Amino acid sequence: MIERSSGRCCKVKSPSARAGWAVAGMAMACAAWAAPSAAVADEFPSKPIRLVIPYATGGVSDSIGRVLAKSMTDVLGQSVVAENRGGGGGTIGAAVVAAAPPDGYTILLTSPPMVAVAPVLLKNLSYRAIDDFTAIGTLVTTPNILAVNNDLPVKSLADMASYAKGEGRNKLSFASAGPGSTGHLSGQILQNAMNIAMTHVPYKSSGLAFPDVISGRVSMVFDSLPSTIGYVRAGQVRPLVVMSRERSSILPDVPTAIEAGYPSATMNFWMGIEGPANMPPAVVEKLNVAIHKAVQSPEMRKQLATLGAEPYLISSTEFAQLRRQDAATYRKLVKDMGLERD
Secondary structure, eight states, rough: OOOOOTTTTTTOOOOOOOGGGHHHHHHHHHHHHHHHHHHHHOOSSSSSSEEESSTTTTTTHHHHHHHHHHHHHHHHHHHHEEEEEEOOOGGGHHHHHHHHHSSSSEEEEOOOOIIIIIHHHHHOSSSOTTEEEEEEEEEEEEEEEEEEOOSSSSSSSHHHHHHHHHHTTTEEOOOOOOTTHHHHHHHHHHHHOOOOOOOOOOOOOOOHHHHHHHSSSSEEEEHHHHHHHHHHHHSEEEEEEESSSOOOOSTTOOOTTTTTTTTTOOOOOEEEEETTOOOOOHHHHHHHHHHHHHSSSHHHHHHHHHHHHOOOOHHHHHHHHHHHHHHHHHHHHHHTTTTOOO
């Protein structure tokens, strides 16, 4: 009888010495069974790795992905090549990775909208957002931030609540990077928590939204800190609150929504790395370790701080749990907002 054991040679139980040759043969087969995974991990990577960035060049995701690719190249001693496959809210690039061989040589830069929102908004996807991918590890986290027009007469969420229910009733509007974006979800979460109403103004990207917020055509914008930090540092918009459990080290003077009295108004934006489903666990672990080392390198930490992102490093198992938790939370919110397509 053969007992399989992950990562170890199989144990063989023999009823008699006469079966010696058969037992030896089976033992060799067991060793051959276990060896490939370990051998593959030992040799990995033996050729360049393709990091698919599912967005166009020039954005924050692209910047972080390219910084990671360079740092992982240094760690692994093998090229990690960033490849932009934009379109469809990230789904085109995701489909490329889902269909790739699960050998660790094609990996994906991912985030909550791709994991949780796209499957609800977009029907007939060629892949399943959770089951067709292997969770490898996270890179960074950043809070979503509420930034307002400099002339808006509010200095805090308490001011905004009073204004929205008084002089500014039916006047407030907020911009986002489009329906179902993290900015849109953040705006809805805060409206629900504060029991106020604002008009959502969607844009094709947050970069297109900021000029209208700066000019006052739109009252405010919800977006990730990396996308917002440049406008804040230039004094073009005023940060009101970060939607995280703790203050950001990048903007330490900006309070959290929890501090402002709205503990349910939290939304952190993370970025992570996935691969195709059914990757060898040893390869997943090797990539996870490489990500940790890459993100912790002084050069990458410096560049992340410039972009407004903070390192966020967890195991592949923890990342798998995080994906499922966030998927359930955000999908429910999207459905409650009436954004689900039939």
